[in-house]
Amino acid sequence: MDSTDNNKILEVKNLKTYFYTDGGVVKAVDGVSFDLKVMETLGIVGETGSGKSVTALSILRLIKQPPGKIVEGEILFNGNNILDMNIRELQDFRGNRISMIFQDPMTSLNPVFTVGNQIMEAIIAHRNVDKKTARIESYKLLEMVGIPDLKRRFTSYPHEFSGGMRQRVMIAMAIANSPDILIADEPTTALDVTIQAQILELMEELKEKTNSSIIIITHDLGVVAKYADRVMVMYAGKAVEFSDVGTIFYKPCHPYTLGLMESITRLDETKREQLKPIEGTPPSLIDLPEGCVFRLRCRYAIEKCRKEYPPFVEIEKGHFAACVRAQEFLSGSLSRVKK
Amino acid sequence: MDDIENPKKVNIDSSVEEGEVSIGLAQDFFMGRKYAKTSLYKDAWKRLKRNKLAMLGLAIVIFLIVLAIFAPFIAPYDPIDRVKEDSMLGPSGTYWFGTDVLGRDILSRVIYGSRISLEVGVIAVGISVLIGLVLGAISGYFGGVSDAVIMRIADIFFAFPYILGAIAIMTVLGQGILNIFIAIGLLGWASFARIFRGSILSIKNKEYVEAARALGASNYRIITRHIFPNSFAPIIVYATMNVGTAIIVEAALSFLGIGVQPPTPAWGKMLSESLDYIDIAPWMMVFPGLAIMITVLGFVLLGDGLRDAFDPKMKQ
């Protein structure tokens, strides 16, 4: 990716994160490159095992070692490589410059401490403030994320909160030190539809207020369509397509992106008799097929796909794809999903 | 809605650090779910083989079994044969472990003693497991009053000191190897019932059990086909460890003189016989003592290893 753009706050180059298991080497993330601009929302889309969560964990170096290991690549935050940081620098960095929200707000909060305590902890860990200031800050944060009945809630334990409320608390903790980047890993998957809408709106609102960038990891194309500026589609540990949201939805140039668009059920269409699924199942990350990883499920596969994994190249300005036939999709000589 | 019947369920996992949780999930996905190609038991065996301590435990246990079965061929002398002039000889080329007051070969007695210890260990624990499984199944599967009653009785058994209980039962039943089985077996069931009840409670609301019920499967079928095979791992682990405990209790009973009767060689009995001669013939105590220690260690190591092998996540 060219680095002429000074706007980039995060740049990931050729990231490879492998897990060494009994069964063999799991190539969870295998050569992923992307960048994140200031105040941008980047959506990372993919199915289970596509490597989207591992990518996020790698950015914060939260990969547990063993069995995991970041074997290659660079993760540049404002030009500094996160992979070169020592433990102290890393501790100072996590939760401070980049913070993360996880899918399950129950397991991400410690059940034996009150919610207020945990937020204060997050503040004190990174800022040199006394308890009183931290308490006042915590109140402000909880108010900001829309926790009602603050006084009582401050001294409550996580299990006394509903799923949505817990996720609000997680968000409050994540933004406690006004980080530059907020990574949200399936933040609403465990929540109900109406609560999901509340949380996503809240994140959008906070992004405006705090001028931060967001990486949102999800399998929900609707969420991406609504909130993301740019989208990276992942499959079997690789980035297959990366562009602005409009291009991804209206002009996809990778058969996997295309397949995803066609296979989803949508609220805004009349009943279809048959859906158009992507046949087959994702390959085992231990034993990837030779050539293109998507080849075995691809309707457009040709002889060339067998030979080698196609490089992830810029097929038009700001539009990257890893498919030997991407140009054909782009020029329209191969038919695509209709809008 | 599944949680509605026990709304106070607390997630134990939640004390783990943020990052680790997600990685745990990822690991689960990579290792346990999609990419596993073998069954639980094969998998567990693979992990067990890599655990050196567990393999040492297994070696000890196998060695003991071989010793017990082939005792007549292995033992150099008859264990109850007295040779008056050879009384209290120290370890030597003729008597590797020395001899006791009555001039019996200690090595042969230790080898034969393994028979009693293993018999008691296996049979008594077998009785415990059997009672525990039945009562645990009733308690866990049917719940309600039967659950409350069985578990309260189990509590009483827990509260009662093991050895004291064994002594009490032995006094009532009288001496004899059969009664040792019964005494130790009766005392051990409570933990098995608890463990089994616990796994049943977690399994009985699983969807595959509901699926079986929706198919019209009988309670008997559900327990034997669906619940038993899925809750066996912790029982195996706990039973292995318990064999060690049972052996110690038997030794204690024999030591106190209410266990195995002379002249049958039993390690506990040998210890008590050695007491008076500690100063002049320490080998009389050392070898049976070592035998008990190594045996119990073997079972505990194996049990520990099995636990880690069945549930690698538990170790972390």
Place this chain on the structure above:
Amino acid sequence: MTDNNKLLEVKNLKKYFNLRGGFLFQKSQGTVKAVDDISFFIRKGETFGLVGESGCGKSTTSRVILKLTAPTSGHAYYKGEDIFKMNNHELFKMRREIQIIFQDPYASLSPRMTVGDIISEPLEIHRISDKKSRISKVKELLKTVGLNPEHINRYPHEFSGGQRQRIGIARALALTPKLILCDEPVSALDVSVQAQILNLMNGLQKEFDLTYLFIAHDLSVVKHVSNRVAVMYLGKIVEVANSEDLYKSPLHPYTMGLLSAVPIPDPEAEKQRKRIILEGDVPSPIDPPSGCRFHPRCPNAQEICSKSEPELKNYDLSGNEHLAACFFAGKPI
């Protein structure tokens, strides 16, 4: 029972759970009204969708219909006969005709049984055919659901989520049922695999003349599969209508909010769309709000809503049925 086409009719169904505490002498600590007086029917051959958020009672409804848990009160007529009044023998026979498919393809198959064991279990329980013909039947079923019959001796963990769901479907089909209760059958699956399973279920419905009760929280999936849809909120049905009508012109404010909350995978359309964000959390079913249970979150709520409970009434004048339980049904928010 005027409509002969009704395969299943549920009337005034209630399911309360007593929360108990203490040990030997347990005392009640409140009642969860998981399902509170709901009525609906399913016509032969149709797919009836039941949507709602977690805790609304939709899954409990399916468990009660199958009598996996006893109802508190009410009736469920299968082919005109009340399931709750059946004796054990009748119930056993009924179980051949009503089957269930579960949400979690990992939890719904016993990890210690082979695929062959799992799929032949229903045949075994109901003593259908001998062992040899059972095996060939299982192989046939595997083929029907799109799996390789050679894999009959494999264990569930050797399959992917989608394949496991196919195994679950094969088990449900083994007894050639008439009605299948599908409890969130695709919500644990990835999108590309969801479509495979939905297509499979659609095909099977035609091939075997099946009727589905399709329970899900995903509105777009429910819309895709269902002929008619009922929306549940806190143990109550708040709206029932033909799928198209419900999505085009929802009458109940909860339905409106629910539909609006689902983001559409279309960036341009999404930018222009005005969203209704329902405030607050779903209240606890232990002590549900008085009157209309939705009133604390409802933007249209008036005084009457907290005082009395609206009835489920028909608002369609053209002869179709479009039921809603709201005093201000159809009023935009």
